[in-house]
Amino acid sequence: MPELPEVQTIVNELKEEIVGKKIAKIEVFEPKMVRGDGSKLGGLAVTGIRRRAKLIIIDLEKDWHLAIHLKLTGQLIYQNQKSKIKEQKNLEPTRVIFYFTDGSQLFFNDLRKFGYVKILDDKGLEENLKKENYGPEPLEKDFTQEKFQELLSKKPNAQIKPLLMDQTFIAGIGNLYSDEILFYAGVHPKRKVRELKSEEVKKIYEGIGKILNEALKYKGSSIDTYRRTSGEKGTYELHRKVYRREGQKCYKCGSIIKSLKIGGRTAHFCPKCQK
Secondary structure (H helix, E strand, O other), X not given: OOOHHHHHHHHHHHHHHHOOOEEEEEEEOOHHHEEOOHHHHOOOEEEEEEEEOOEEEEEEHHHEEEEEEOOOOEEEEXXXXXXXXXXXXXXXXXXXXXXXXXXXXXXXXXXXXXXXXEEEEHHHHHHHHHHHOOOOOXXXXXXXXXXXXXXXXXXXXXXXXXXXXXXXXXXXXXXXHHHHHHHHHOOOOOOEHHHOOHHHHHHHHHHHHHHHHHHHHOOOEOOOOOOOOOOOOOXXXXXXXXXXXXXXXXXXXXXXXXEEEEOOEEEEEOOOOOO
């Protein structure tokens, strides 16, 4: 599933392409993936694009919004009359197309069909975000080490990896980046919060900022189906240390990377570097 760096990359790139453009129409090939009346959006201009957790929010005129979640295999691919979609063979089946009045198009592709588009007014968007109960954004200035420590103190019995992935605890971190953050911090994914030393908490906090920002620099990770809006891949997966590297040598100590199941998800770690 695309995580914060992938979703933020898409938001950043779409800002450059579609803000100010007017929607001509929406073509829906998979009705269950669209919630709301797309006919209301004809002629409305895009006024802004933002992210909340793993949710992409496209703001429109007249207080309308598109809330798009890519889930497991979603892609948002942009094409205008001058650009050509690269790596076409790696793109998933198109489920929704947004047509703009200048002839450009935004394709919502999704192999598994778990993603969605919600067409919401101001009230509907507010209610949707409230229902999701997202935690703080880890790259915002107000997400301080003290704030992180305060959040941890409320979950003393939680295992650290599932907690980092809990969207109501911190927004945007998933399986890949929780693995990489904990490797950076030298903390085993099954450790409970109450067992963490203050220096380990500090390293986890540092790792959150360092790993997420580094992944943003490389435009996210395209290990699976994630693609940038151009159809090109992100390249952070070339820099990962443990995620999906079980059976391979640790770059730091030479031990063999292992994996285990925690709460139905697979954690990857170095048994020597992470205690």
